[in-house]
Amino acid sequence: MPDAKLTIQVGAFNGTPGFMIDDLIIEPNTLSMGDHSMTFSYNYGQSVKFKMFGKNKFDTKIDDENNIVEDKFILIKELCIDYMKISNWQFHKHIWNPYFAYNNQERVLTIPNKESLPLWYLNLQN
Amino acid sequence: MSCDVLFTSVPYTVTEVAPAAPAVLIGMLKHHGYCGKFYDFNNLTLDNELVKTFALGVNPNDPVKLDQIYRYHVNQMLAYNPKYIGISLFSYQCISSTQLLCIYIRTMAPDVKIILGGPGLSHNGLHGTNMGAEWQKLSLCDFWVKSEGENPIIKILKDDYVSTPQWEQILALDEFPIPDYDSYNWKLYNNRIPITGSRGCVRQCTFCDIHTHWKKFVWRSGKSIASEMIEQSEKYGIYDFAFTDSLINGSMKAYKEMCTALADYNNKNPKHKLTWSGQYIFRPANQMPDHIWKLSAEAGLTEVAVGIESLDESIRNHMRKKFSNNDIVYSLESMKRYGIVGNFLMLVGYVTENEETIQNQKDMFTQLREYAGNAIRKVAIGSTLAILPGTPLASMANEIGVKLGKDENDWVGLYSDQKTRLQWREDLIEHCVNLGFYVPEHTGQDQLMTAGSVLHA
Numbered sequence: 001m002p003d004a005k006l007t008i009q010v011g012a013f014n015g016t017p018g019f020m021i022d023d024l025i026i027e028p029n030t031l032s033m034g035d036h037s038m039t040f041s042y043n044y045g046q047s048v049k050f051k052m053f054g055k056n057k058f059d060t061k062i063d064d065e066n067n068i069v070e071d072k073f074i075l076i077k078e079l080c081i082d083y084m085k086i087s088n089w090q091f092h093k094h095i096w097n098p099y100f101a102y103n104n105q106e107r108v109l110t111i112p113n114k115e116s117l118p119l120w121y122l123n124l125q126n
Numbered sequence: 127m128s129c130d131v132l133f134t135s136v137p138y139t140v141t142e143v144a145p146a147a148p149a150v151l152i153g154m155l156k157h158h159g160y161c162g163k164f165y166d167f168n169n170l171t172l173d174n175e176l177v178k179t180f181a182l183g184v185n186p187n188d189p190v191k192l193d194q195i196y197r198y199h200v201n202q203m204l205a206y207n208p209k210y211i212g213i214s215l216f217s218y219q220c221i222s223s224t225q226l227l228c229i230y231i232r233t234m235a236p237d238v239k240i241i242l243g244g245p246g247l248s249h250n251g252l253h254g255t256n257m258g259a260e261w262q263k264l265s266l267c268d269f270w271v272k273s274e275g276e277n278p279i280i281k282i283l284k285d286d287y288v289s290t291p292q293w294e295q296i297l298a299l300d301e302f303p304i305p306d307y308d309s310y311n312w313k314l315y316n317n318r319i320p321i322t323g324s325r326g327c328v329r330q331c332t333f334c335d336i337h338t339h340w341k342k343f344v345w346r347s348g349k350s351i352a353s354e355m356i357e358q359s360e361k362y363g364i365y366d367f368a369f370t371d372s373l374i375n376g377s378m379k380a381y382k383e384m385c386t387a388l389a390d391y392n393n394k395n396p397k398h399k400l401t402w403s404g405q406y407i408f409r410p411a412n413q414m415p416d417h418i419w420k421l422s423a424e425a426g427l428t429e430v431a432v433g434i435e436s437l438d439e440s441i442r443n444h445m446r447k448k449f450s451n452n453d454i455v456y457s458l459e460s461m462k463r464y465g466i467v468g469n470f471l472m473l474v475g476y477v478t479e480n481e482e483t484i485q486n487q488k489d490m491f492t493q494l495r496e497y498a499g500n501a502i503r504k505v506a507i508g509s510t511l512a513i514l515p516g517t518p519l520a521s522m523a524n525e526i527g528v529k530l531g532k533d534e535n536d537w538v539g540l541y542s543d544q545k546t547r548l549q550w551r552e553d554l555i556e557h558c559v560n561l562g563f564y565v566p567e568h569t570g571q572d573q574l575m576t577a578g579s580v581l582h583a
Contacts, residue, residue: 002265080263080264082264082265083228083229083232083264083265083266084229084264085264114233115233117229117233118193118197118226118229118233119189119190119193122186122192122193122226123189125185125186126185126186
């Protein structure tokens, strides 16, 4: 099984959120605010589930004009799997919004099989 | 059919000459008892707009079709049953294609190891960002080789190589076996065999990174070069050669020796006279007297590409080009006399370029109009000046009032910004065309946007 390297940004308010990548569980308040990298194993054709948890309704600070000034969140900045690096903008445009803002918010990434991987790569370039 | 290493070129490089590097490495492999072959992916897809536009960074409008094209060519490569595929990147315009090709090879033939090499492996010139190390981390390649590949390729096959940005320049070029073109499909090229007589350059031009990459100018003996040309022509029945050197006449000693041997051969073999062309430097009459021009023509010199860069002497002096306008006129007279044609390689918008120097250039082109179509076959007005990392210009940027920008072309100097330089370039092209010079339209647009000029326009 190849390894993937995920780079995330963690936002903190009343602590930091928990994060799950399939069976890999990072408990709330384990990560500090800022950027972190983590590795996980995957298989071609497999679906990988990302989930943020450990956030409640008081974990977002809003100013008088309703702007978020501090928040507990996870943002995927970059994912390196074999042969390619998927940037934040590619997530936004082609995959899904990589900003996890709500408690128990889940996103599933289906990694293509080897046959369809090159075409997937091509489509991510647009 | 099987081989140890299949070398391939990648889009996008416009050239009529067969790539030299794969044949050099195949010759080296053969000398050590290995087998190498060549598949010219670049040339075979040169007319394909989809392949070209993807290589040049444009989003593919038909990814499914592009997928089919790449799969077809990778299957063709895999038909050679190679243990390694060596991808040769001629320029940074090969980077996107290489990345994609690696993904196809990895997914279609995971057991085949991938080697990357060539000057195109780095962005922004020879001292720019090295893609090899980054791609190795992404498992896109197994090895990458910086600069000369003769020794690394053997070490890779002996499982004794670790990719590194450090390299030691080969100083004795005569010691290596001659290139092997047996697997080349000559129908793809204009029956011209590439040949390399030297590496590096005798000049230290301010805009160029050649001399900071190749620390020494090294050359083969004239006899060795002539001997290779004769041997290759007899083997392949091709009698025209294209030198890959930064300049053919860097060492006048070796040059005279080569011309003497080739002129002698041509006199004795009138039915199979050898001809050749390459990049040249103009020299004053005391360094390149008339009888050497005459000897050059007898030896088969038909065409030279000269990095004139600017027809304003003050600019050339700043560039350290070391020849005068009188030397240009002298050389053109000799070329006209002996039937040698020239391509002027021009670079517009040097750091000291201004309205006055542009006018000086126009005036000089007007003076040279009698050579249009004869001694000056073509004026290649390449890209505007790009300031590359590792060049003297990049080092002296502050002291000459140049503010570097987001890329090599986006700099602002005392006299120009990019918009001004592009306008000067347009003006100069128009002036030359009006005078009757042949100026290829596309030069410098979708070609190499690096410092210096464009040869294969």
